[in-house]
Amino acid sequence: MSYVIQAEGLQKRFGDTKALDGVDIAARRGTVLGVLGPNGAGKTTAVRVLATLLKPDAGRAEVCGYDVRKDAVRVRAMIGLTGQYASVDEELTGSENLRMIARLLDFGRAEARSRAVELLERFRLTDAGGRAVKTYSGGMRRRLDLAASLINRPEVIFLDEPTTGLDPRARNEVWETVREVVADGATVLLTTQYLEEADALADRIAVFDHGRVIAEGTSDDLKAQIGRQTLAVRAADAARAGQLAAIVGELAGERPEVQEPTGLVTVPVSDAAMLSALVRRLDDAGIEAAELALRMPSLDEVFLTLTGHLAEETRSENLVAEGSLA
Amino acid sequence: MTTTMTKPAVAGVRREPPGRISPQRTMRHGLTLAWRNVAQLRHSPEKLLDTTLMPIVFLLLFLYVFGGAVAGSTHSYLQQLLPGLVAQMAMFATMGLGTALNEDIHRGVFDRFRSLPIARSAPLIGSVLGDTVRFIIVMVVLVGFGSILGFRFHTDPLSVLGAFALAYVFYLAVCWVSVLVGLVAPSPETVQGLAFLWVMPLTFGSSILMPNTSTMPGWLEAWAKVNPVSHLAEAVRALTVGGPVGNHVWYTLAWAAGIVLVTFPLAMRMYSRRA
Numbered sequence: 252m253s254y255v256i257q258a259e260g261l262q263k264r265f266g267d268t269k270a271l272d273g274v275d276i277a278a279r280r281g282t283v284l285g286v287l288g289p290n291g292a293g294k295t296t297a298v299r300v301l302a303t304l305l306k307p308d309a310g311r312a313e314v315c316g317y318d319v320r321k322d323a324v325r326v327r328a329m330i331g332l333t334g335q336y337a338s339v340d341e342e343l344t345g346s347e348n349l350r351m352i353a354r355l356l357d358f359g360r361a362e363a364r365s366r367a368v369e370l371l372e373r374f375r376l377t378d379a380g381g382r383a384v385k386t387y388s389g390g391m392r393r394r395l396d397l398a399a400s401l402i403n404r405p406e407v408i409f410l411d412e413p414t415t416g417l418d419p420r421a422r423n424e425v426w427e428t429v430r431e432v433v434a435d436g437a438t439v440l441l442t443t444q445y446l447e448e449a450d451a452l453a454d455r456i457a458v459f460d461h462g463r464v465i466a467e468g469t470s471d472d473l474k475a476q477i478g479r480q481t482l483a484v485r486a487a488d489a490a491r492a493g494q495l496a497a498i499v500g501e502l503a504g505e506r507p508e509v510q511e512p513t514g515l516v517t518v519p520v521s522d523a524a525m526l527s528a529l530v531r532r533l534d535d536a537g538i539e540a541a542e543l544a545l546r547m548p549s550l551d552e553v554f555l556t557l558t559g560h561l562a563e564e565t566r567s568e569n570l571v572a573e574g575s576l577a
Numbered sequence: 578m579t580t581t582m583t584k585p586a587v588a589g590v591r592r593e594p595p596g597r598i599s600p601q602r603t604m605r606h607g608l609t610l611a612w613r614n615v616a617q618l619r620h621s622p623e624k625l626l627d628t629t630l631m632p633i634v635f636l637l638l639f640l641y642v643f644g645g646a647v648a649g650s651t652h653s654y655l656q657q658l659l660p661g662l663v664a665q666m667a668m669f670a671t672m673g674l675g676t677a678l679n680e681d682i683h684r685g686v687f688d689r690f691r692s693l694p695i696a697r698s699a700p701l702i703g704s705v706l707g708d709t710v711r712f713i714i715v716m717v718v719l720v721g722f723g724s725i726l727g728f729r730f731h732t733d734p735l736s737v738l739g740a741f742a743l744a745y746v747f748y749l750a751v752c753w754v755s756v757l758v759g760l761v762a763p764s765p766e767t768v769q770g771l772a773f774l775w776v777m778p779l780t781f782g783s784s785i786l787m788p789n790t791s792t793m794p795g796w797l798e799a800w801a802k803v804n805p806v807s808h809l810a811e812a813v814r815a816l817t818v819g820g821p822v823g824n825h826v827w828y829t830l831a832w833a834a835g836i837v838l839v840t841f842p843l844a845m846r847m848y849s850r851r852a
């Protein structure tokens with residue numbers, strides 16, 4: 252069986268909110284599936300259903316071939332979960348946390364101890380291992396949480412927004428870990444609000460919005476799905492930007508944007524052949540191009556096109572909301 | 578390479594995991610989680626301050642407020658009061674459990690437990706067993722401080738042991754009421770409020786403070802007579818300072834069994850439903 256995560260038509264309602272409204276997703280063994288979407292899109296609900304913490308109202312899901320509803324105990328034996336909010340025991344030390352979970356996974360006392368030592372070292376927590384978790388920084392807590400979900404080398408790992416709120420260095424560490432566990436053969440389902448993160452880590456991306464998958468594919472697929480590429484050209488002599496824009500506009504049949512103060516001229520194009528035409532026209536006009544490129548649209552642009560609203564906008568709103576909660 | 582031979586989780590080679598958790602494994606997981614509660618207390622022993630002081634405060638208060646009126650002298654009252662307080666403390670010691678459980682659930686630790694291949698009941702069993710520490714401390718302080726004030730056992734050690742074993746069984750049963758309240762309540766503060774509502778009538782509408790209930794109004798006397806806390810207090814009295822045991826032990830055990838039979842399945846259902 253090549254799909255280790257497979258879900259069809261998942262639905263889950265909370266009162267009037269359709270948190271999941273018919274979600275289909277699938278992940279092949281040894282790959283990273285990125286679930287990308289703004290706050291409230293249903294990412295956490297999907298993870299909780301797949302990790303057997305929540306029963307779906309309708310639909311079917313299998314993890315490693317086991318039904319999440321009927322065979323929940325077996326599913327739990329195959330997975331590791333790092334939830335959106337830290338799920339380690341604040342009152343215990345880092346080492347005690349790991350040993351406790353190892354014991355719950357039927358490790359012997361000595362085995363549990365050595366696995367804890369190993370993981371603390373791998374996540375650079377050896378020095379902090381004997382301290383209560385409540386004294387840890389946010390990044391350390393995340394690392395411990397991640398370590399806790401890797402104890403029995405699970406086949407499938409769910410990471411719910413593992414880098415939200417982390418500084419760039421801590422984020423890079425999480426990325427490295429994800430790459431390592433995948434290299435070891437695990438399958439990862441990772442949710443994120445960061446387009447950059449999905450682009451960097453995921454083999455395939457499912458874009459969530461309002462409890463639905465509105466697009467699915469590789470990062471390149473998604474970009475291609477939007478179709479149009481962007482032509483970007485800049486004159487070596489910034490004073491000629493206006494003249495350049497006029498030529499570009501004429502060829503593209505669309506009014507280009509001119510960035511100040513760089514003089515970078517951009518326009519969406521559907522025909523790549525336009526590039527050679529442009530080069531000829533620039534020659535004729537005697538304009539030297541300092542920069543000339545056809546760019547794939549960014550994932551932000553993808554999200555905008557797919558949903559009609561910006562992921563970034565939703566995110567900053569939610570950050571404000573979360574901040575006022577704390 | 579030799580390491581590849583010992584590596585357990587090679588894709589597709591992993592043994593099929595068992596689909597059910599055996600009672601033995603559940604018990605072992607419960608003990609691991611009980612260890613967690615004990616480790617928490619070891620890190621912050623100040624959490625046991627109230628548990629430690631409670632028996633002292635109640636012993637002094639009741640002894641000197643009621644002693645003269647109820648039994649003529651504080652010394653003879655102490656012999657009746659302390660066994661009653663064993664029953665009362667067995668009730669009171671369960672109150673912190675619901676609050677702690679409710680906090681746990683809100684903190685997300687329980688999500689991790691629920692994602693592990695352990696029985697759903699294991700975390701609850703662990704909480705109850707781990708709270709045994711509280712029971713032991715309360716009883717040791719109660720008897721220790723009581724002895725300083727002049728309390729003496731008048732029966733054989735086996736009966737005394739039996740008395741505390743009975744109190745422990747009853748305590749374990751009542752813990753499940755506390756667990757249930759902890760699972761149902763929306764916040765730790767509510768748990769505390771609710772705890773007083775169910776603990777107080779059970780504890781004080783009983784014969785723990787005065788073995789003679791005939792001065793109570795009829796309805797209260799009727800309640801005090803069936804109240805399991807009264808039966809426990811009477812049983813502990815008989816087993817520690819002497820007198821007829823009667824059916825009090827059996828009544829207490831029957832009540833304990835009844836309480837568990839009702840609250841355990843309810844607690845499990847609430848726990849599974851709580852997402």
Ligand SMILES: Nc1ncnc2c1ncn2[C@@H]1O[C@H](COP(=O)(O)OP(=O)(O)O)[C@@H](O)[C@H]1O
Pocket residue numbers: 265266268269270288289290291292293294295296297852
């Ligand atoms: N336990 C719950 N009770 C009520 N509403 C919920 C609950 N969990 C999630 N929701 C709602 O379901 C929607 C999806 O939530 P969630 O899955 O947490 O989204 P995401 O993780 O993408 O931010 C949101 O509108 C959220 O408010």
Ligand SMILES: [Mg+2]
Pocket residue numbers: 291294295296335411412
């Ligand atoms: Mg979420």
